[in-house]
Amino acid sequence: MRVDVDSQLHVAVPVRREPQLDRNVVEALYEMMVDEITQPQYDEREIALFKDPIYYYGRYLDRKTRRYAVQNLVSSISTAIAYLNVGETSCTRLVDLGCGLGMQSIIFASLGAEVLGIDLDSRCVELCRKRKMYFEARLGKVLNMDFMALDFRTLNPDVINRKYDALFSMSAFAHIQPLKVTVANISALLHDTARVFLWDQNPDCLFPRVLGKRQGGVPRPTDITIEFAKHGFSTELLQGACAIPHHFWHPDAVFGATSWLNGILKKNLQLSFSYIFGASRKERRGP
Numbered sequence: 350m351r352v353d354v355d356s357q358l359h360v361a362v363p364v365r366r367e368p369q370l371d372r373n374v375v376e377a378l379y380e381m382m383v384d385e386i387t388q389p390q391y392d393e394r395e396i397a398l399f400k401d402p403i404y405y406y407g408r409y410l411d412r413k414t415r416r417y418a419v420q421n422l423v424s425s426i427s428t429a430i431a432y433l434n435v436g437e438t439s440c441t442r443l444v445d446l447g448c449g450l451g452m453q454s455i456i457f458a459s460l461g462a463e464v465l466g467i468d469l470d471s472r473c474v475e476l477c478r479k480r481k482m483y484f485e486a487r488l489g490k491v492l493n494m495d496f497m498a499l500d501f502r503t504l505n506p507d508v509i510n511r512k513y514d515a516l517f518s519m520s521a522f523a524h525i526q527p528l529k530v531t532v533a534n535i536s537a538l539l540h541d542t543a544r545v546f547l548w549d550q551n552p553d554c555l556f557p558r559v560l561g562k563r564q565g566g567v568p569r570p571t572d573i574t575i576e577f578a579k580h581g582f583s584t585e586l587l588q589g590a591c592a593i594p595h596h597f598w599h600p601d602a603v604f605g606a607t608s609w610l611n612g613i614l615k616k617n618l619q620l621s622f623s624y625i626f627g628a629s630r631k632e633r634r635g636p
């Protein structure tokens with residue numbers, strides 16, 4: 350394995366949290382993946398997983414859609430870092446639900462969190478473990494993260510005999526159903542004062558509905574809010590994450606304008622095809 354200790358990242362990792370530095374870390378770690386996938390320890394099957402455009406990093410790895418991917422990843426993930434207090438002593442233990450190939454787990458762990466990545470697919474978990482070794486060598490530091498192959502719907506919280514401060518889920522939560530069971534399992538894994546951050550598909554988005562392509566089968570943000578409220582969570586953050594589909598970001602000449610327009614449109618949840626959601630549980634439950 351080629352080992353590069355990237356001094357740029359050491360500079361970018363914040364000692365005291367600064368939003369711009371968090372953004373730099375997200376961008377720098379994603380950028381390392383471009384080099385990572387050329388390393389000999391990954392086989393063809395694993396490279397194909399990395400390049401999957403729907404499930405994993407295909408939109409990032411494809412040069413044509415990279416700038417679109419970066420724009421949206423940096424914005425939502427750095428919001429999650431701030432919301433979940435990653436790197437602060439108040440939030441060190443974090444679950445990455447449906448962690449996939451672990452990019453977000455790596456980002457959180459590089460900022461100081463202790464991460465448990467959970468994914469249904471054992472191939473993903475194996476690859477996450479390999480990637481942990483790669484990034485530890487590359488960053489020159491131990492990443493406090495562990496990965497578990499598990500269908501979250503069948504979680505027995507007693508098996509994980511510790512409580513977490515935060516749960517993050519990107520493009521996974523909405524597909525782990527029924528909602529009631531998923532939220533109950535999340536609640537059981539978390540402390541009484543924990544936080545949750547979700548980034549997922551918005552079935553309330555008007556565009557697919559107008560085009561007759563309603564995104565069925567995923568829960569609405571209002572239903573998610575109600576379900577978390579049953580477990581003592583207050584929703585504090587609910588906004589659009591991306592309003593303009595990737596097809597319209599390609600031409601360099603319009604990128605700036607597209608990005609600006611996206612920034613305006615995504616403020617309206619109904620105009621956004623994905624949302625970010627943040628909820629916290631502040632009060633101690635029970636007697």
Ligand SMILES: C[S@@+](CC[C@H](N)C(=O)[O-])C[C@H]1O[C@@H](n2cnc3c(N)ncnc32)[C@H](O)[C@@H]1O
Nearest residue numbers: 404447448449468469470500501519520521525
């Ligand atoms: C679209 S991928 C997103 C991966 C990662 N969060 C990311 O954004 O790069 C969705 C992931 O959720 C996982 N998943 C789906 N159903 C699951 C379940 N019931 N329990 C745990 N993981 C699940 C899939 O295996 C897949 O890796």
